[in-house]
Every structure is written in structure tokens, then in C-alpha cells.
Amino acid sequence: GAVVSQHPSWVICKSGTSVKIECRSLDFQATTMFWYRQFPKQSLMLMATSNEGSKATYEQGVEKDKFLINHASLTLSTLTVTSAHPEDSSFYICSASGVVGYGYTFGSGTRLTVV
Amino acid sequence: GENVEQHPSTLSVQEGDSAVIKCTYSDSASNYFPWYKQELGKRPQLIIDIRSNVGEKKDQRIAVTLNKTAKHFSLHITETQPEDSAVYFCAARRGGSYIPTFGRGTSLIVHP
Numbered sequence: 244g245a246v247v248s249q250h251p252s253w254v255i256c257k258s259g260t261s262v263k264i265e266c267r268s269l270d271f272q273a274t275t276m277f278w279y280r281q282f283p284k285q286s287l288m289l290m291a292t293s294n295e296g297s298k299a300t301y302e303q304g305v306e307k308d309k310f311l312i313n314h315a316s317l318t319l320s321t322l323t324v325t326s327a328h329p330e331d332s333s334f335y336i337c338s339a340s341g342v343v344g345y346g347y348t349f350g351s352g353t354r355l356t357v358v
Numbered sequence: 359g360e361n362v363e364q365h366p367s368t369l370s371v372q373e374g375d376s377a378v379i380k381c382t383y384s385d386s387a388s389n390y391f392p393w394y395k396q397e398l399g400k401r402p403q404l405i406i407d408i409r410s411n412v413g414e415k416k417d418q419r420i421a422v423t424l425n426k427t428a429k430h431f432s433l434h435i436t437e438t439q440p441e442d443s444a445v446y447f448c449a450a451r452r453g454g455s456y457i458p459t460f461g462r463g464t465s466l467i468v469h470p
Contacts, residue, residue, distance in 0.1 A: 349402050
């Protein structure tokens with residue numbers, strides 16, 4: 244149980260375009276989803292926390308207008324990187340949790356390359 | 359907030375040797391300590407966890423110990439194999455919270 248799917252697994256886009264990444268909980272209802280960014284050989288950096296039906300809470304230093312998060316249902320959250328630039332190239336990973344104190348499952352990750 | 363320190367950042371061992379990764383945490387309210395293994399380009403996978411009411415937990419070749427008084431916990435891997443090579447992250451989470459705080463990671467290299 245507790246499967247989280249993320250799509251796409253990799254994407255290459257041109258500078259200035261927007262990219263949408265989807266995160267789905269397949270076999271449970273994820274009341275809360277989290278988005279992380281990971282640079283090579285570094286730890287997971289929490290970007291934002293999203294609760295179904297409400298606005299995401301962004302970590303300090305993360306531009307909410309650049310990284311748009313939507314958590315429209317209990318099984319789907321999306322991260323849109325708007326007006327992407329090469330410095331946005333990174334590995335983005337979502338995670339989901341259904342109940343406090345249980346299950347913190349990661350998605351498969353998305354490798355974003357902006358050229 | 360919680361602060362998790364992890365050491366070493368890189369650990370190189372020979373196949374068959376043991377490997378130990380150590381973490382410390384700052385928030386005495388943390389009560390859940392998971393360990394994740396991340397292979398290159400893949401998602402972190404939970405490999406073992408321990409709750410604050412337990413001092414040690416073992417699963418085959420891996421074990422985790424927790425010292426609540428000293429606020430530190432460790433991952434022990436015995437009889438290491440090349441496929442154990444990966445980045446390992448410790449984390450700490452306080453009761454009532456969804457979000458764990460991650461350590462910086464340890465790159466484990468097991469030489470055949």
C-alpha cells in the first residue's frame with residue numbers, strides 16, 4: 244500500500260516556458276502533499292506543503308508565484324514551474340501522507356532540465 | 359525548529375564490512391526517526407524506522423539504535439554488499455507533525 248505516482252519522470256523544456264508536474268496517491272487519500280527539490284549530491288529541500296482544497300504553505304525563500312501548487316483533490320497535487328530558467332533545473336520529488344503519524348511516501352521524482 | 363545533523367557525508371567500505379551512520383537531533387519532542395535509502399536518480403525509500411519508545415530495531419542486516427537522552431540515533435549495516443551503495447538520509451519528526459526534518463545525507467560506497 245501507500246503508492247505515490249509522479250509524472251513525468253523527466254522533462255526538458257526551453258527557458259521561459261512552464262512545466263507541470265503531477266503527484267498522485269494511488270491507493271490512499273492524501274490529505275497533505277509535500278514538494279521537495281533536490282540538487283545533485285544534496286539533501287531534500289522542502290519547498291511547500293499543500294492541503295487539499297486550500298492554498299499551499301511555502302517555505303521561506305521559495306517563490307510562490309514561480310512554483311504554483313494546486314491540490315485540488317485528495318489524490319492529486321500539481322507543481323507548475325512557471326517561466327522556467329536553467330537555474331530551476333533540478334530533481335523535484337513529491338511526497339504524501341494520509342494520516343498524521345503514519346506513512347510518508349515519496350513519488351518517483353521528476354528530473355527537470357531547462358535549456 | 360528541528361535540526362538534524364548527519365555524519366559522515368561520505369563513507370567508503372569494503373564488501374563484507376559494517377557501516378555506521380550517525381545522526382543527532384535537537385527537538386526533544388521528536389518521536390519518530392525514519393531512515394531512507396536513495397539510489398541515483400530515484401526516490402528515497404524507507405528502509406527502517408524507530409519510534410521513541412524503542413531503543414533498538416533490527417531488520418536482517420540493518421539496525422537502528424536510538425538514545426533519547428543524548429538525542430542521537432544511528433544506522434548500522436552489517437555484511438555490506440555493493441548494492442548497498444546509495445545515499446542514506448536520516449530524519450526526525452515530532453509528534454503531531456507530518457513533516458520529517460532530513461539530515462544532509464551520507465553517500466555510502468561499498469567496494470567489491
